[in-house]
Amino acid sequence: MAEFIFFMHAEAPHARAQDWAAYFAKLRAAGAFEGGSAIGAGSCERKTGAPPPLSTQLSGYIRVSARDLAEARTLLAGNPVYEAGGTVEIRELPHD
Numbered sequence: 803m804a805e806f807i808f809f810m811h812a813e814a815p816h817a818r819a820q821d822w823a824a825y826f827a828k829l830r831a832a833g834a835f836e837g838g839s840a841i842g843a844g845s846c847e848r849k850t851g852a853p854p855p856l857s858t859q860l861s862g863y864i865r866v867s868a869r870d871l872a873e874a875r876t877l878l879a880g881n882p883v884y885e886a887g888g889t890v891e892i893r894e895l896p897h898d
Contacts, residue, residue: 803869804869804874804897805865806871806874807864808863808891809862809863809892810863811861811890812859814883821882825882829864834868834877836866838862838864838865840861843856865895874892878890
């Protein structure tokens with residue numbers, strides 16, 4: 803099984819907060835949920851030179867397990883950001 807991370811973008815104003823519980827329950831029932839959280843304030847740091855500005859487009863993440871990217875895509879069904887027409891970025895987490 804591979805692991806993927808879904809990055810929710812903060813562009814879906816119609817995503818309903820009450821839909822998250824049902825979505826997380828669906829992921830847990832499928833045995834795919836590995837964790838997640840909203841993303842709060844922070845900063846960008848760089849050892850030398852001026853750091854870039856903090857990205858404001860990310861609002862949260864969810865870690866899931868799936869056989870491949872195609873299966874990970876199917877796990878978006880019911881995601882409140884995705885269902886509201888917002889962007890969810892899917893990235894595979896490499897294993898050494």
